[in-house]
Amino acid sequence: xxxxxxxxxxxxxxxxxxxxxxxxxxxxxxxxxxxxxxxxxxxxxxxxxxxxxxxxxxxxxxxxxxxxxxxxxxx
Amino acid sequence: xxxxxxxxxxxxxxxxxxxxxxxxxxxxxxxxxxxxxxxxxxxxxxxxxxxxxxxxxxxxxxxxxxxxxxxxxxxxxxxxxxxxxxxxxxxxxxxxxxxxxxxxxxxxxxxxxxxxxxxxxxxxxxxxxxxxxxxxxxxxxxxxxxxxxxxxxxxxxxxxxxxxxxxxxxxxxx
Amino acid sequence: xxxxxxxxxxxxxxxxxxxxxxxxxxxxxxxxxxxxxxxxxxxxxxxxxxxxxxxxxxxxxxxxxxxxxxxxxxxxxxxxxxxxxxxxxxxxxxxxxxxxxxxxxxxxxxxxxxxxxxxxxxxxxxxxxxxxxxxxxxxxxxxxxxxxxxxxxxxxxxxxxxxxxxxxxxxxxxxxxxxxxxxxxxxxxxxxxxxxxxxxxxxxxxxxxxxxxxxxxxxxxxxxxxxxxxxxxxxxxxxxxxxxxxxxxxxxxxxxxxxxxxxxxxxxxxxxxxxxxxxxxxxxxxxxxxxxxxxxxxxxxxxxxxxxxxxxxxxxxxxxxxxxxxxxxxxxxxxxxxxxxxxxxxxxxxxxxxxxxxxxxxxxxxxxxxxxxxxxxxxxxxxxxxxxxxxxxxxxxxxxxxxxxxxxxx
Numbered sequence: 286x287x288x289x290x291x292x293x294x295x296x297x298x299x300x301x302x303x304x305x306x307x308x309x310x311x312x313x314x315x316x317x318x319x320x321x322x323x324x325x326x327x328x329x330x331x332x333x334x335x336x337x338x339x340x341x342x343x344x345x346x347x348x349x350x351x352x353x354x355x356x357x358x359x360x
Numbered sequence: 361x362x363x364x365x366x367x368x369x370x371x372x373x374x375x376x377x378x379x380x381x382x383x384x385x386x387x388x389x390x391x392x393x394x395x396x397x398x399x400x401x402x403x404x405x406x407x408x409x410x411x412x413x414x415x416x417x418x419x420x421x422x423x424x425x426x427x428x429x430x431x432x433x434x435x436x437x438x439x440x441x442x443x444x445x446x447x448x449x450x451x452x453x454x455x456x457x458x459x460x461x462x463x464x465x466x467x468x469x470x471x472x473x474x475x476x477x478x479x480x481x482x483x484x485x486x487x488x489x490x491x492x493x494x495x496x497x498x499x500x501x502x503x504x505x506x507x508x509x510x511x512x513x514x515x516x517x518x519x520x521x522x523x524x525x526x527x528x529x530x531x532x533x534x
Numbered sequence: 535x536x537x538x539x540x541x542x543x544x545x546x547x548x549x550x551x552x553x554x555x556x557x558x559x560x561x562x563x564x565x566x567x568x569x570x571x572x573x574x575x576x577x578x579x580x581x582x583x584x585x586x587x588x589x590x591x592x593x594x595x596x597x598x599x600x601x602x603x604x605x606x607x608x609x610x611x612x613x614x615x616x617x618x619x620x621x622x623x624x625x626x627x628x629x630x631x632x633x634x635x636x637x638x639x640x641x642x643x644x645x646x647x648x649x650x651x652x653x654x655x656x657x658x659x660x661x662x663x664x665x666x667x668x669x670x671x672x673x674x675x676x677x678x679x680x681x682x683x684x685x686x687x688x689x690x691x692x693x694x695x696x697x698x699x700x701x702x703x704x705x706x707x708x709x710x711x712x713x714x715x716x717x718x719x720x721x722x723x724x725x726x727x728x729x730x731x732x733x734x735x736x737x738x739x740x741x742x743x744x745x746x747x748x749x750x751x752x753x754x755x756x757x758x759x760x761x762x763x764x765x766x767x768x769x770x771x772x773x774x775x776x777x778x779x780x781x782x783x784x785x786x787x788x789x790x791x792x793x794x795x796x797x798x799x800x801x802x803x804x805x806x807x808x809x810x811x812x813x814x815x816x817x818x819x820x821x822x823x824x825x826x827x828x829x830x831x832x833x834x835x836x837x838x839x840x841x842x843x844x845x846x847x848x849x850x851x852x853x854x855x856x857x858x859x860x861x862x863x864x865x866x867x868x869x870x871x872x873x874x875x876x877x878x879x880x881x882x883x884x885x886x887x888x889x890x891x892x893x894x895x896x897x898x899x900x901x902x903x904x905x906x907x908x909x910x911x912x913x914x915x916x917x918x919x920x921x922x923x924x925x926x927x928x929x930x931x932x933x934x935x936x937x938x939x940x941x942x943x944x
Binding site: 369370371376419424425426427430450452453456457460461464482483484485486487488490491494495505524525526528529532533 | 721
């Protein structure tokens with residue numbers, strides 16, 4: 286099932302299928318790109334940022350950025 | 361005087377490496393937020409004096425903030441004779457991203473595969489020979505915190521050279 | 535040499551094919567560090583942990599600084615050094631005596647206000663222990679990798695004022711010294727964010743040296759004063775974020791794995807920071823006293839005090855003698871608070887007036903070193919804009935503090 290990264294819950298895993306072109310270059314250097322597997326490690330309340338794990342490294346990104354990333358989730 | 365730059369992602373132990381190489385006292389942090397400027401020092405290799413510059417950590421040469429901008433602008437302005445691309449051995453792919461950007465821009469590169477001890481603990485094996493062969497530039501395993509591998513790194517800085525990405529693609533089999 | 539440029543996707547494809555050939559990942563076992571890492575960014579566990587860390591920071595700062603200042607510096611300076619130099623220095627009552635020793639009858643170093651008495655006491659007896667304690671803990675927090683996690687937890691709050699969680703790093707640095715903190719504002723992405731950050735730091739965040747002196751003078755009120763200043767920081771931030779045009783990008787940061795700090799690195803880094811601070815602060819403290827004493831002797835400060843008396847008494851509810859401390863605050867805020875403490879000890883200020891005037895000193899003009907840094911980082915235009923923000927904040931929050939003190943009946 287495809288969903289936005291911002292809609293995923295902590296513990297959920299998936300594979301990135303699409304990153305909006307407006308942010309693609311700025312997250313690319315941090316290893317966040319299409320085809321990569323990720324896991325949501327934590328989510329802050331009231332529209333706060335998410336923390337994701339990509340290849341064993343954690344990155345935190347704001348909700349708005351997370352809305353621009355589409356993930357194919359595992360069940 | 362010849363100039364050597366240290367470039368790399370934040371948190372790869374770049375500042376520690378810099379302090380080891382320059383023999384200077386640690387003035388900067390290897391954690392984000394505090395290394396926002398470049399630091400300069402001198403070092404001697406085989407009797408020759410070099411200027412060595414520690415750039416702020418960056419994930420990409422397309423700057424996201426002012427600290428990354430400082431890194432890019434320094435590279436553009438100063439024309440280094442060698443860039444040591446410091447890669448965290450536990451996150452090789454991210455390090456390669458910046459390294460490839462540096463190679464594309466035509467800088468002469470040496471790769472320092474730092475924190476190789478942590479990588480070993482994490483059961484990550486890296487074929488250094490093979491990486492060196494594909495990239496076509498020297499690749500040296502280092503542990504900046506203990507100083508291991510630094511002698512080899514220093515001795516191979518002279519071998520730094522620009523390489524063509526097209527050739528890397530071919531060697532990588534693509 | 536032909537130069538090829540790759541697109542983002544091409545670059546990653548190449549990296550993938552390289553990585554497949556050279557990197558082999560074995561089965562990774564999760565360690566205690568990974569567990570703590572997860573717990574420290576989940577709100578349910580992370581927020582209590584963050585509060586515990588910050589409280590621990592504060593408690594250590596107070597205990598360490600108090601141990602050296604009250605335990606050693608105060609008795610050594612007040613009981614032995616001060617009476618000895620008051621007797622030994624020639625020309626009692628003359629201008630040189632006033633500048634170097636100060637008041638010949640002063641019972642404590644806070645009250646004497648001479649270069650060799652108050653200057654040495656504040657610089658080495660009060661500020662030095664505070665700064666050592668501060669940088670020691672900061673360096674440990676930094677080397678373990680805790681700060682980015684704190685940034686994640688506080689992001690929600692900072693996002694509301696147009697900054698993002700990473701603003702906590704310059705803010706904490708600023709509690710040590712505003713100068714490197716202003717430089718650290720560079721980690722923020724846009725011009726709007728950097729300008730807001732620098733202005734808020736310069737206006738509202740007191741430095742470690744100043745907090746150290748405050749801890750010595752009115753320990754029971756320091757948390758309330760800091761809370762008030764942070765209130766001003768967020769209110770002003772919210773207003774600025776709406777007034778200043780520009781983008782406010784969201785947080786996008788690397789959260790590095792936890793690492794055990796290496797004691798040798800912590801020691802060298804702490805020492806580098808402390809010695810850098812001493813080189814900058816000590817000449818400014820001592821030189822500042824010379825300048826302010828000269829201004830007293832020339833009657834400039836009394837003239838200023840007379841001129842400003844109506845504003846000070848009516849609007850801020852503090853007597854005009856505090857003008858002397860505000861002149862000092864332009865050079866060093868720690869010494870300015872020390873002067874206020876001397877005035878309070880001599881019976882010139884009530885506790886309520888002391889609290890208000892400490893807040894005024896905090897918000898008032900950044901010290902000279904910060905001023906120069908603002909100029910360097912932002913240019914003349916931004917500096918002037920920051921000063922305009924500062925002037926408004928000074929009157930608004932100074933007046934507000936006056937009201938709070940009056941209502942609380944301190």
